[in-house]
Amino acid sequence: MKSVKLIHRPSVYLVGRPSLDEGELARFLRDHDIPDWKSDTSISAEILPEVAGRVCYMSFAKPRPGGNQAYISRIREVKHGSVFEHSVWNFLITGVSRSFTHELVRHRAGFGYSQLSQRYVDESVADFVEPDCIANDPELHEVWQGAVRQAQEAYVKLVSGLQEKFASVEDKTLRRKLARQAARSVLPNATETKIFVTANARALRHFIELRCSEHAEVEIRAVAAQMLEILQREAPSIFGDYEWVDLSDGTRAATTPHSKV
């Protein structure tokens, strides 16, 4: 049996971001006799909600002073958060446990998910995500590693036994699926998984508020913190109001005065 590979840090990849079609926006503005309007930001993710908000009152001709940042800030203040739904990002998150994804997928509104399938993918070579508080304690680490190894060994034996049990199933892919979907029941929450996540700015703000909070579980907070760091670079007007807080255990949380816009 190969040695169990352990993971201690999640990886967050930003693989997609909002993209404004400037030509089409210009055509709309010309068609409505407001050809001179221009946002003062070049960031699509910030322009799209501004345009969406201005369409509500057709307030392009006499924009309030302060530009995009002030406009977005006002939207947060008055909780006109639906205009934030127009900016959407795509993330690939890896090096995370099934416990993490179970918590993540509870976030429904404004989120889309595609996760690695334990019915199709062979988990006999899976990695495992170890919590720091266990990894830092040699005795607990041994207990945890032994349990994980035992589960993985049981999985391998079960897949093999089940494939024999389903030997009469001609389709090889189906046979494997039948074996893996039953054998996975012994895999622990710590099993590493990968998930593709698409979410809009409003949903992301709510997720970060709940999951980057000091009360959130450590692993999901670490992912939420990475996502917030990325989003603060991507769209500072929308995500710049979060403040980082250093916690006594060396990790970080974030807070915002603008709860659930």
Ligand SMILES: Cc1cc2nc3c(=O)[nH]c(=O)nc-3n(C[C@H](O)[C@H](O)[C@H](O)COP(=O)(O)OP(=O)(O)OC[C@H]3O[C@@H](n4cnc5c(N)ncnc54)[C@H](O)[C@@H]3O)c2cc1C
């Ligand atoms: C610290 C912490 C501890 C937790 N502990 C537990 C636990 O012990 N057990 C447990 O089961 N869960 C637990 N949860 C998960 C929690 O109950 C939520 O399922 C999760 O945080 C998603 O939040 P949400 O429903 O607000 O988000 P989303 O599903 O993204 O929804 C966003 C918002 O849309 C609205 N909305 C979405 N769906 C509906 C709907 N069907 N009807 C009406 N309004 C809707 C609500 O206003 C909601 O807040 C915990 C969460 C946190 C942050």
